[in-house]
Amino acid sequence: MAELAADVVIAGGGPVGLFLAGLLLQEGVTVKVLEQRTSRNQHTRAIGIHPPALQALSRIGVVPTLVREGVRIREGVALSGGRTVGTMAFGTVSANFPFVLALPQFRTEQILADRVLALDPNALVRGATVTGFTDDGAGVTVAFESPDHPSLAPARATAALLVAADGARSRLRGALGVAAARRTYQDHYLMGDFDDDSGLGEKAALFLEQQGIVESFPLPGGIRRWVVRLDCPAGSATATDLAGLVGRRTGIVPDPATTSMLSAFSVSSAIAGRTVAGRVILLGDAAHEISPIGGQGMNLGWLDAEALAPLVLEALPGGPADSHFSDFERARRRAAVRARRQAEINMALGRPLPAPLLRIRTAALGTAASIPAVNRWAAMRFTMQ
Template sequence: MDDAAIIGGGPVGLGLAVLLAQQGWTVRVFERRHGISGHSRAIGLHPPAQQVLARAGLAAQLAEQGTAIRRGLGISNGRQIAALDFASLPGPYPYVLALPEHQTVALLRERLRALDPLALSEGREFQGIEGQSAEAIRFTVAGPGGLQATEASWLIGADGVQSAVRAELGVAFHGRGLPDRYLMGDFPETTVWPHSAALFIEAQGIVESFPLPHGLRRWVARLGHGQPPDADLPELIRERTGYRVDAEACTMRSCFSTANRRAASMMQGRAVLLGDAAHQISPIGGQGMCLGLIGAARLADLLASGAVPGGGQLLQFQARQLKAARQAGLKAHLNMALGRPVAPWLLPARNLLFSAAASNRTVHDAVARSFTMT
């Protein structure tokens, strides 16, 4: 019997597996897919997430492969109206690290393989829970050989927004979808800001831009009402920002909607929900994956210290994690609201508000800490 069985081999599930394996636990990660998708929506590792991954033994690899985003710029009508400098952040990581999710997953897989070559089981899909006892939880997974019955001391559902574990537990997922839709793509760098994020605050809606490793840059544009998901992203970028990107050189393109939801409960006996299975945060602001990694570190410490099902430590963990998810959701909602289209005559007033906030040191530092989860 394994100490922990983790359903879902994304960054959060793998991060938890590595942290537990480092403490001598036997872990098994069941991932329904084979290989790693090159399609990365999440790219930002905030300072607390970098600390978690450093605990997992990946500090050197992150520094080598990632791109540090050291400031954010607010731009409107071709003019800089605000700047957010992360140099004042406390701790060893005064920046957000840009690293596509598939690279983070690859690093975590390699680290887990070094700890236990048999820990990751690909092509295995969670089917259902057979029962629980005081010491173990029994469940089944489907794979090439058919159904496999197994058991572990703990079952962790880190299997995303459409969590099969959450559905099996019958846990409600409260919240709602939001009207904001975005189109994004990765293109060769054409700006002069290799270590800066840029927010183009325009009347037609915001365009966000982030540096990536390997000389790439991600562009994210809010779609207006009625704009289709197959809209011409390079043309949209040019119209709103004046920057030109090479459509033929696009390495990733995606349209996504937004939502904020939280599970009514994160645990049921020896089954625990983690990451997007427990809370869905709008990608705007980039805090969803980081919140999941922070939760993985907290859960690893509690389990390794002997936490028991229904005990006070796990109840406190649940309350803290869901509160953090609620706060992250509110921040994301505010970020989206500030980036929605406005009447052209209102744009100067909104720009003035951004400029005033950025020029006030107290407000500037508070916004920097809020944005980076520090």
């Protein structure tokens, strides 16, 4: 049996697991990241990186590359019935990063992976599926399968700590017997990326329409993402269907022949009852699944990792993990509850309304946007500050 050894094993090589790996490797901690995927998903949903996350990511030296490749969204505009209702400027939300950065998740992951591999070429093990673990109180042994690496099959990895960053459907959370409080919502979305001929430039746009919201964000390479709120799951909807919905609600018709991504999702959320169990720690979506509306989930996971890294350094090489991480668990749960509440507000603002109520809501939003203090407060909340 092949065996890997490290101070910390991270199950999951998505953006959150990779960031934590980078933080720890920089401090001389040995890390093994076990990632089931052998290639990156080009259709991942997350694109927005908020200022607090950029500040955190700057700790591992990846921000210059992220900013160079991404689109800096400095302003958002709300429209309804073909007229501008209000604008939201991000220029005052952060001294260092006065914008929301838009970059497809697959590229963000690649930049993070490159940094991890620069720190340790052997830290990332792809094609590794975690099948179980044992925690003897002094350390953790992780069993995994790796068909792409026959020399490692069957395999295990030993570590002082195991971090489960294996996503919203976390297998390790289930193995720990940790329940997650789940909510489902009446909100369904269809989204796609098209060549951008909207005339909106580098602005984000929210179209507040009677049939439901349409959200739109610029992406690198002259691409624009369109997200349409639906009353029921999208089913087998096509790029042509999405372009038609966008056109009917906004007057802007993306060219379906240029679509580079099409995806549909229904919204739910979940917050784990606990995130620390012995020497195993749940991180990111494994600990809290947040609605994608508002773009908080990935950012929240990065802030989790930033808070966790110094505690890992304190906990190594031994000692009960729970005694180091109880405050972390409480603080990050509070952050997850706040993020879920904000996402729920975002979704509520985008639901269909009868015309009279829509006019009242739109007028109220316009009035609020015209008050500088309120506008700045809303921009701070939108950017997770």
